[in-house]
Amino acid sequence: MRHFTCVQDLGDLKQALNEAFEIKKDRFQFSELGKNKTLLMIFFNSSLRTRLSTQKAAMNLGMNTIVLDVNQGAWKLETERGVIMDGDKPEHLLEAVPVMGCYCDVIGVRSFARFENKEDDYNEKILSQFIEHSDRPVFSMEAATRHPLQSFADLITIEEYKKTARPKVVMTWAPHPKSLPQAVPNSFAEWMNATDYEFVITHPEGYELDPRFVGNAKVEYDQKKAFEGADFIYAKNWSAYKDPNYGQVISTDRSWTVDAKKMALTNNAYFMHCLPVRRNMIVTDDVIESPQSIVIPEAANREISAQTVLKKILMGLSNL
Ligand code: CP
Numbered sequence: 291m292r293h294f295t296c297v298q299d300l301g302d303l304k305q306a307l308n309e310a311f312e313i314k315k316d317r318f319q320f321s322e323l324g325k326n327k328t329l330l331m332i333f334f335n336s337s338l339r340t341r342l343s344t345q346k347a348a349m350n351l352g353m354n355t356i357v358l359d360v361n362q363g364a365w366k367l368e369t370e371r372g373v374i375m376d377g378d379k380p381e382h383l384l385e386a387v388p389v390m391g392c393y394c395d396v397i398g399v400r401s402f403a404r405f406e407n408k409e410d411d412y413n414e415k416i417l418s419q420f421i422e423h424s425d426r427p428v429f430s431m432e433a434a435t436r437h438p439l440q441s442f443a444d445l446i447t448i449e450e451y452k453k454t455a456r457p458k459v460v461m462t463w464a465p466h467p468k469s470l471p472q473a474v475p476n477s478f479a480e481w482m483n484a485t486d487y488e489f490v491i492t493h494p495e496g497y498e499l500d501p502r503f504v505g506n507a508k509v510e511y512d513q514k515k516a517f518e519g520a521d522f523i524y525a526k527n528w529s530a531y532k533d534p535n536y537g538q539v540i541s542t543d544r545s546w547t548v549d550a551k552k553m554a555l556t557n558n559a560y561f562m563h564c565l566p567v568r569r570n571m572i573v574t575d576d577v578i579e580s581p582q583s584i585v586i587p588e589a590a591n592r593e594i595s596a597q598t599v600l601k602k603i604l605m606g607l608s609n610l
Contacts, residue, residue, distance in 0.1 A: 291602040293421055294429035295414070296436055296477075297484045300602070303445075310446050310598040317350045317597060323604045324353030330394035331357045331431065334401040334416065339565060340431045340439065343592035344398055347600055350593075356394065369416060383419055391424035396603055403434040403471040405529075405537030411435065411471075412500070427603045435500075437473045440564050441481035442595035447588045448487075448522055451560050456486055457521035458557070462513060463493030464572040465542040466527035474564050475528045476503040483507060492516035496540045499531050513546060520556040523548060525563050525572050548573040553582065560584045 291299060300306040313319070329348040333341065341357065348355045358364060365381035375382065390397065401416035411434040420428045430438055448459065461478055475491075476499060482489040483505040490508045491499070498509070510516040517523065525548045529537050547570065553559060561573065561583045569575055578585060 291599075291606050292427050294427075294438060294599050294603065295417065295421075295433065296438055297441070297481050299438075300442070300599075303484055306442075306598060306602075307446065307449060309601070310442070310594050313597050313601065314594050317593070320601055321350065321352045323601060323608075324348065324351035326354075327352075327396065327604060327607070328354045328356060328394040329396045329398065329600070330390055331355065331398045332390065332400070332420075333357070333359045333431070334361065334399075335432075337400055337431070339589050339592050340400060343589075344431060344439070344596040344600075346593050347596035350597055351600055351604060353396075353600070353604075358390075369419075383416070384423060387420055387423040388425065391426045394426060395607065396600065397424055397426050397428045398431045399428060399433070400431040401433055403473065403537070405469065405471075408533070408536045427606065429599055429603065432473055434471065435473055436477040436480065437564070438477055438481075439592060439595050439599065440474060441477040442599070443588060443591035444478060444524070444562065444564070445481050445485070446591045446594055447562065447584060450587070450591075451584055452521065454521065456488060458488040458490065458519055459522045459524060460490045460492060460516050460520040460556075460559075461524045461526065462491075462516065462546070462548065463497050464525045464527055464546050464548055465544055466568060466571055467539070467542060469529040469537055469539050470527050472499055472503075472528045472531050475499055475526050478524060478526070479503045479505065479507055490516050490520070494541050494543060494546065496530055496532070496535065497528065499528070514552060514555055517552050517555040517559075520559045523553065523556060523559045523561050525561070525567075527572060542571075544571070547571060548577055550574065550576050550580075553577055553580075558582065562588055565589055
């Protein structure tokens with residue numbers, strides 16, 4: 291594997307899951323694979339889980355790691371070509387990216403949607419420039435439209451906890467005071483559609499996701515109806531995708547908060563969220579603290595998804 295930005299990059303999903311479970315049995319069995327190789331992790335946005343889990347995964351593989359927060363200590367980057375650079379941005383991405391590539395073997399990039407231009411966001415303007423100009427394998431640590439390391443960890447977690455071969459998985463919109471990207475729900479939908487699970491998406495009208503990610507999922511506007519018989523509830527907020535409201539909060543309706551009453555409609559479902567989560571907006575304290583909440587094992591699996599992806603990239607490098 292050269293680059294990792296979406297589920298298709300992994301190839302055979304069942305095989306990738308098997309690799310992940312092998313790594314989980316002994317995460318140090320490939321500790322020679324990354325010897326003398328350097329991972330550079332570039333953050334345009336904040337992170338707790340992605341930063342720690344990806345660094346740990348790289349260390350398990352014997353890699354060296356460098357972490358750069360672009361907005362803290364680096365030169366402010368211009369990303370538009372053709373701009374007369376007489377403002378507050380002294381360096382252009384078109385020089386910065388190949389320079390970064392000189393100091394490492396693999397690059398991870400976190401760059402969220404900016405909500406300035408939908409086309410730029412959905413064309414992955416920043417991530418694609420790293421792929422084009424770094425001359426290194428690049429993987430997404432959450433980009434504008436997808437968060438594949440999170441979705442892979444979500445899938446690993448569902449496989450570990452599922453009680454039937456084809457569980458009912460429900461992704462529900464839940465309220466949040468700020469405007470959040472669609473990357474996590476897009477990506478989760480993409481990965482769920484790559485399985486044979488029963489997959490349902492529920493949200494208020496106006497929060498329809500890009501149909502390319504919704505795929506064959508059932509969209510149910512009645513949240514309670516969607517929860518009936520669910521084996522997994524995956525909660526997430528996202529801002530509007532549809533024009534003219536792209537990137538906007540069009541509702542903070544607290545009747546969509548996941549609470550114990552709604553969870554009682556399910557098949558004793560497990561509760562999932564990628565974290566960070568705003569308690570009593572997205573989910574009530576009692577649900578996230580209940581035995582059915584698997585948000586911590588889900589976060590723990592971020593190390594496993596990152597290590598599986600890095601291992602595949604390193605194996606690709608050694609086959610060159
Ligand atoms: N879920 C996730 O990506 O967490 P961070 O934003 O803290 O990395």
